[in-house]
Amino acid sequence: MKKESHKKGLGKLLMVCALMGCLMLSTAAFSSSGVGGVVNLLLMPMQRVSAALSEQMTANAEETAASKEDLLSENKDLKAQINDLNRQLINYDTLKRENEEYKKYLGLKEENQDYQLLAAEVIAKDPDDLYGSITIDQGSRDGVSKNDPVITDAGLLGWVSEVFPTSSRVTTLFHADAKFGARDSQTQETGIMSCTVQSADEGYLRMNYLDSTTKVQEGDLVVTSGLAVESGFGGLFPRNLTVGTVKSVSRSESDASLYALVQPAVDLKNPKDVMVITNFAGKSAAGEDTASSGGNS
Structure with missing residues (x-):
């Protein structure tokens, strides 16, 4: 009975040793290039997201710069329009005042055509x-x-x-x-x-x-x-x-x-x-x- 029990324990020990050996062989065979590939595989989605974000930020910066130029140009045009409208308003007020003044002298003008x-x-x-x-x-x-x-x-x-x-x-x-x-x-x-x-x-x-x-x-x-x-x-x-x-x-x-x-x-x-x-x-x-x-x- 003791011999039979001893054989079973020895068999289990040999099996564990065999598994450990296989694991060691597998680890040894798992070269650095293999680990790098796994890492790259895991990081690839993140790299893609980072690249996309970088491209978007660059595009946004360019769009912001372009928008600033457009806004400055638009602001300049609006100021020119305002100045032009102000001149027209001044001319209108002047003509209105002159017209009102001429009305006061209508009788004088009618009596003196010269x-x-x-x-x-x-x-x-x-x-x-x-x-x-x-x-x-x-x-x-x-x-x-x-x-x-x-x-x-x-x-x-x-x-x-x-x-x-x-x-x-x-x-x-x-x-x-x-x-x-x-x-x-x-x-x-x-x-x-x-x-x-x-x-x-x-x-x-x-x-x-x-x-x-x-x-x-x-x-x-x-x-x-x-x-x-x-x-x-x-x-x-x-x-x-x-x-x-x-x-x-x-x-x-x-x-x-x-x-x-x-x-x-x-x-x-x-x-x-x-x-x-x-x-x-x-x-x-x-x-x-x-x-x-x-x-x-």
């Missing part, structure tokens, strides 16, 4: 000028010439004294050089309009050389006579431009004549929108004669 009118805006005032000179946004490029009359919808403001390409300086009726023929629209009496430092400071004009028997009285409307222009004597202003309203009549300090203080129809020191009369009947002769004489008769 007038050529140009709307302008006051862009500067001279704070050191006692006479209220201003600068407007229209110049020689727009057809403005020296000595052109300047009016508002209320009446006469002054005349163009200096012209630049895109702007002009306007001297108001408060200036000492403002001497021109005027007429009382009620009595038809004429006189010479002028202004002194004192009257300008008080806000009035003077209508001089009224006859001692004058019928001019407070409240009368005073307009330009236009006689000098129509006679070719070099006057600046055509007839019937509103000058103002008579406030009082007094005796002259220097002679027996009378003079009238006239309240200007226009706020001469704070005008806003104006109109330049760039042409009217008799202007050519008036401009030439005035330039040669150097006065505002």
Whole structure:
């Protein structure tokens, strides 16, 4: 019995040894190239995923760069469109304002078909000028010439004294050089309009050389006579431009004549929108004669 049991144990031992030997042979035969193949086989899906991710990231980066360029270009185009629309809006507002201004002067234009009118805006005032000179946004490029009359919808403001390409300086009726023929629209009496430092400071004009028997009285409307222009004597202003309203009549300090203080129809020191009369009947002769004489008769 003992011998038989011993044989069985020996057989099991030999079987285990045989299995171990086979395992060792198999391990020995399992070369490094075989292990690398298995590893490569296991890593291959991961490598493919990594490569795909890398390609996608590269594509995304390129697309992002391209998108940035497109966005910058689009942004530039939009800014250009906005600037163009802003210019159109400014032009629209300017045309709208000018159209509204022209409507105010429709009656004047109908009564004076020879007038050529140009709307302008006051862009500067001279704070050191006692006479209220201003600068407007229209110049020689727009057809403005020296000595052109300047009016508002209320009446006469002054005349163009200096012209630049895109702007002009306007001297108001408060200036000492403002001497021109005027007429009382009620009595038809004429006189010479002028202004002194004192009257300008008080806000009035003077209508001089009224006859001692004058019928001019407070409240009368005073307009330009236009006689000098129509006679070719070099006057600046055509007839019937509103000058103002008579406030009082007094005796002259220097002679027996009378003079009238006239309240200007226009706020001469704070005008806003104006109109330049760039042409009217008799202007050519008036401009030439005035330039040669150097006065505002």
